Amino acid sequence: MSPAIETLELTRRYGRRLAVDALSMTVPQNAVYGFLGRNGAGKTTTLKMLLGLIRPSSGAARVCGVDVARDRLDAARRVGALLEAHGFYGNLSGRENLDLTRRLLELPDREIGRVLEVVEMADHAGRRVSDYSLGMRQRLGLARAMLGAPPVLILDEPTNGLDPDGIADMRRFLGELPARTGATVLLSSHLLGEIEQTATHVGIVHEGRLVLEGELARLKAGMAPEIAVETDDPARAAALAASRGFSVAEAPGRIIAALTPGDDARMASAALNRALVEADIAVFSIGPKARTLEGIYRQVSTPPVVQPLMQPELV
Ligand SMILES: Nc1ncnc2c1ncn2[C@@H]1O[C@H](COP(=O)(O)OP(=O)(O)OP(=O)(O)O)[C@@H](O)[C@H]1O
Numbered sequence: 001m002s003p004a005i006e007t008l009e010l011t012r013r014y015g016r017r018l019a020v021d022a023l024s025m026t027v028p029q030n031a032v033y034g035f036l037g038r039n040g041a042g043k044t045t046t047l048k049m050l051l052g053l054i055r056p057s058s059g060a061a062r063v064c065g066v067d068v069a070r071d072r073l074d075a076a077r078r079v080g081a082l083l084e085a086h087g088f089y090g091n092l093s094g095r096e097n098l099d100l101t102r103r104l105l106e107l108p109d110r111e112i113g114r115v116l117e118v119v120e121m122a123d124h125a126g127r128r129v130s131d132y133s134l135g136m137r138q139r140l141g142l143a144r145a146m147l148g149a150p151p152v153l154i155l156d157e158p159t160n161g162l163d164p165d166g167i168a169d170m171r172r173f174l175g176e177l178p179a180r181t182g183a184t185v186l187l188s189s190h191l192l193g194e195i196e197q198t199a200t201h202v203g204i205v206h207e208g209r210l211v212l213e214g215e216l217a218r219l220k221a222g223m224a225p226e227i228a229v230e231t232d233d234p235a236r237a238a239a240l241a242a243s244r245g246f247s248v249a250e251a252p253g254r255i256i257a258a259l260t261p262g263d264d265a266r267m268a269s270a271a272l273n274r275a276l277v278e279a280d281i282a283v284f285s286i287g288p289k290a291r292t293l294e295g296i297y298r299q300v301s302t303p304p305v306v307q308p309l310m311q312p313e314l315v
Contacts, residue, residue: 003027007061009058021042023208032198033184036195047188050154082141084156086141102147111147118180119139138158146181152184159191196216216293228256230284231283234251
């Protein structure tokens with residue numbers, strides 16, 4: 001069974017800028033694959049190449065085994081997409097907007113009722129789209145992407161601009177989509193929490209390169225443990241932890257120190273606690289932290305912090 005999506009050394013240059021740099025990703029069938037990266041990391045450029053909207057400078061992309069550059073139409077038939085610009089006609093109803101796409105794709109009329117049911121929009125389908133909330137437009141966009149039941153859905157930042165209720169709704173739809181439709185979902189986001197709550201798989205892109213990919217549960221299990229320290233002096237605590245070989249992230253009132261995989265987090269916590277107290281730094285709490293996608297992301301996208309130990313009396 002070929003993967004739902006596969007790219008091989010996919011590369012796109014804009015002038016001298018490498019927007020996507022030899023990116024090889026694999027999205028297994030039936031996954032909800034979270035494609036994660038900061039703004040400008042290269043997510044949209046990758047998605048556009050997968051959809052055949054722009055050509056790669058080199059490398060290849062395949063959807064359900066079909067090469068996108070070689071068989072663009074064949075590949076396009078297998079994908080539904082939700083991109084940022086909706087392009088709906090505000091003066092037409094939701095149903096009429098869907099009908100325009102249905103006719104283009106030469107699909108039977110009943111497809112409209114089916115996709116409206118999936119996104120729970122059947123009750124609003126007769127209203128003009130100009131009266132829709134942004135969340136309703138996003139759902140209509142999702143419904144349009146699902147017309148014809150393509151086996152792959154590609155969604156660019158599907159919760160962008162939504163209010164908390166809209167975000168919660170959209171997350172629920174996305175998580176349920178593989179079970180409800182049999183589709184594989186690739187969704188891009190710059191929000192860790194969003195991917196953590198919806199995705200089964202994750203790919204992290206940083207400066208055009210795929211720096212990590214895999215099943216989320218396995219990545220979490222395999223990641224280096226971290227110690228969270230609440231303290232009165234995060235700056236000195238961070239410097240001290242870094243001098244002892246930890247990679248450290250600093251936040252108001254606390255630091256997160258990442259261990260090397262295989263280290264015993266409890267013993268390391270005790271040793272770090274002793275060192276902090278000896279350096280006259282108040283420790284309000286200390287202990288191993290639950291493994292999160294945020295921790296994984298920090299490990300792959302930031303270089304370790306190594307700062308010289310400052311003597312307490314000099315600070
Ligand atoms: N048409 C273009 N011409 C020149 N440079 C571009 C073009 N499109 C994208 N870029 C550049 O390529 C890089 C990757 O952009 P891309 O839009 O793919 O990132 P992204 O991860 O989707 O970010 P965002 O979430 O902000 O859309 C950026 O540095 C961007 O400035």
